Amino acid sequence: SQQGEEDPQALSIQEGENATMNCSYKTSINNLQWYRQNSGRGLVHLILIRSNEREKHSGRLRVTLDTSKKSSSLLITASRAADTASYFCATATSGANSKLTFGKGITLSVRP
Amino acid sequence: EPEVTQTPSHQVTQMGQEVILRCVPISNHLYFYWYRQILGQKVEFLVSFYNNEISEKSEIFDDQFSVERPDGSNFTLKIRSTKLEDSAMYFCASSENPLGPQHFGDGTRLSIL
Numbered sequence: 001s002q003q004g005e006e007d008p009q010a011l012s013i014q015e016g017e018n019a020t021m022n023c024s025y026k027t028s029i030n031n032l033q034w035y036r037q038n039s040g041r042g043l044v045h046l047i048l049i050r051s052n053e054r055e056k057h058s059g060r061l062r063v064t065l066d067t068s069k070k071s072s073s074l075l076i077t078a079s080r081a082a083d084t085a086s087y088f089c090a091t092a093t094s095g096a097n098s099k100l101t102f103g104k105g106i107t108l109s110v111r112p
Numbered sequence: 113e114p115e116v117t118q119t120p121s122h123q124v125t126q127m128g129q130e131v132i133l134r135c136v137p138i139s140n141h142l143y144f145y146w147y148r149q150i151l152g153q154k155v156e157f158l159v160s161f162y163n164n165e166i167s168e169k170s171e172i173f174d175d176q177f178s179v180e181r182p183d184g185s186n187f188t189l190k191i192r193s194t195k196l197e198d199s200a201m202y203f204c205a206s207s208e209n210p211l212g213p214q215h216f217g218d219g220t221r222l223s224i225l
Contacts, residue, residue, distance in 0.1 A: 030211050042116070042203055042216035043155065088155065098143055098210035099168055102155040 005103050006089055012109040019076040021106045023089030024069075030094040032065055034074050037086045037105070046087075047074075081112045114138040118204050118217035125194055126225055133189045133220045135204030143207045144187045145214060146179065148172070148200040155203065161187065162210075191222075199224045 006023045013019050023032070031050045035043040049056045049065045049072065056063050062075040076083055086107050090100040117136045125131045137144050146158040160167040161179055169177075178190045187206075191198055201221050205214040 033213060035216075040218075042218045043205075043214075045213040045215065048213055090155075092211045094211070098207060098212070098214075099145075099157045099160055099170075100147075100155075100214060101157065102147075104154045 006087070006106045008106060009104070010107045010109075012111065013079055015079060015081055015110055015112050017079055019079050019083070019108055019110070021074045021076075021087055021108070023072045023074070023103055025072075025089075025091050025101075025103075026070060027091070027093060029067075029091045031092050032063075032072050033090045033092065033100065034061075034063060034072075035088045035090060035102075037088065039085075043088065076108075079108075079110045081110050084108060084110045114215075116204055116206055116215050116217035118202075118220050120220060121218065122221045122223070124223045124225065127196055128193050131191050131194055131222065133191075133202050133204075133222070135187045135189075135217055136185050137187055137204065137206030138215055139185070141206035141208050141215070143167075143210055144179075144181070145205040145207075146189045147203045147205065147216075149203065149219075150200045158189070158202075194222075194224045196224050198222060 033048045034046045037043045047058045049063050060077045065072045086105045088102050088105045090102045119134045144161040147155050149155045159169045159173045176192045180188050201219040203219045205216045207214045
């Protein structure tokens with residue numbers, strides 16, 4: 001099964017606009033995490049939301065989790081050109097010794 | 113802020129040769145991982161390591177792969193006899209807690225000729 005599928009695959013917005021990215025998954029999870037990857041760099045952890053949480057905020061980031069629909073969304077408010085990157089959701093499953101299962105990622109371009 | 117460091121940043125190797133990718137995880141982390149990312153594809157889990165032994169490995173992590181923590185700071189991934197399809201970015205990660213956030217290095221780009 002493919003865990004952690006994001007949509008859209010690519011998103012282009014103007015600086016100052018909000019960016020919303022969605023992720024769906026198939027199995028039960030302990031938590032869901034969002035990561036950012038700048039071109040040629042490693043992944044940077046952004047935010048973690050546990051399966052018993054519905055919404056979480058961190059700065060300009062807002063993540064929601066709907067376990068009944070097995071989906072999550074990441075909202076970046078007031079986007080900046082520096083937010084241009086690929087964004088990945090990743091699921092962590094209890095009993096799986098902390099393996100993360102990543103989606104294919106969303107390429108976000110923020111035009112100045 | 114502490115970082116995970118990986119060396120080399122780029123490794124070019126002939127098919128059939130052995131390659132060792134090196135990582136220095138964050139010093140107080142206890143859980144270590146290797147992932148790979150083939151160009152344009154998703155990040156794939158290879159192996160997790162805790163308390164000096166493999167916790168879990170994926171189907172990709174076959175007998176050609178091995179991991180080792182030779183001392184208190186390094187964590188290595190060895191591919192014994194490389195194949196063309198091993199060409200990818202290899203990322204090392206570490207975490208304080210299982211199921212928690214993972215901290216990634218910038219990766220080693222492995223090119224098999």
